[in-house]
Structure formats: structure tokens, C-alpha cells
Amino acid sequence: MQEYCLSVFNQCAPVFDMLRDCHRQEIVTQLTKQGELSVSEIVEGSSLSAPTISHHLKLLTQAGVLSYRKEGRNRYYRVNLERMIGDLKKLTEILEKEFATQEKRTDEKENSNR
Template identity: 40%
Template sequence: MQADHSSQLESLVHQQLRECSPVFLALADPIRQDIIMMLTKHDSLNVAQIVERSPMSRSAISHHLKILKQAKLVASTKVSTEIYYALDIEGPVQQLKEFLATTERIIEMKTAGAE
């Protein structure tokens, strides 16, 4: 039974890891990290406001925002002709917590089995 439960957990953690991959990839880039930090200091910013605070071009910032949005780390809202971006990290944070919890259970089981 223990091996079956361990196999199920390993399958679950593998699935969770795949689901978290876009978040890991999005957060791996220093420019995207900078954008995340900017958005922690402001409720929302448009592309021009982010460009003002960055050495990157408008097209580069737009590209990075697209990746952050695909990873569900930022949300966008259109106001008139401008699109504003804001942090929206609750979902990804919950995914990461679940991944870590499953990983910890696997480690605990392996540690208990080694004793």
C-alpha cells in the first residue's frame, strides 16, 4: 500500500511540476523579476510607465508582460486606449504551495522508509 501511495504522490508531483513550469520560467528572467517588483510598488502600470522605469524597449517590455500574463502572474485591464497591468499572483502562489506540500510528503515518506 505504501508503494502505491508513493507512486500516486510521485505522479501528482510530476503533474504539479508541469503546471508550475510557466511560473518558474516567467520568474527566471531578471527583466520579468524587475517588472514584478515594479508592480508590487504600484497598483497597476501601463507599458509606457514600465518602459520609463526600465532600460528595455517598449516591444521588449510588451514581450515580457505577455510571458507574465501567460503564467497568470499579471492581469491586464483596458482603460480607454491604455492597457494596465497588475499583479495577480494568488493562483500561481497556490499552485506552488500545493507542489511544495506534495514534495514534502514524498520526502517524509522516503525518510520514514529509510529508518
């Protein structure tokens, strides 16, 4: 169980890593609120330069936080909420089970020591 728990945590780790940056948080928040946006629309809603936004978009996409579709020369980005929520739910479920198992072991140890 612990190996599987670590595997799922490692699957979620890139999301945690990407969202620790305040600029990436702003991009994800903007996309969550406004839906799918082009790069130029994201730049318009930010104080960052276009190259900096593009860098953050690339990192967020590589981590699976965002996805995009191409239309002509434009890329339209959106948040992969379903995937992130699914991964986080899976991690939460595993951690809850692991915690319950550890709690049960502790109770059994305490009862056997009496």
C-alpha cells in the same frame, strides 16, 4: 502521488521559467511594489524599449504571472500573486508529504535490515 507531484510541478514550471530572466524579474518587482500599472508606466520605470517591455508582458501574461484589464486603449497590468502563491504552496505541501513518505520508507528499510 508522484504523478500528482509532477503535475503540480509542471503547473508551476512556467512561472519558474518566466522569472529566470532578469528583465522579467524587474517588471514583476516593479508591479509588486507599485501595484497595477499601465504599459507606459512600466516603460517609464525601465531601461528597456516599449516593444521589449510589451514582449515580456505578453510572455508573463501567457505564463499566468501577470493579468491585465483594459481601459479604453490602455492595458493595466498586475501580478497574480494569489495564483502563484497558491500553486507554490500546493507544490511545497506535496513535496513535504513526498519527502516524509520517503523518509519513512528509509527508516523502515533500516529497521528491517537490523
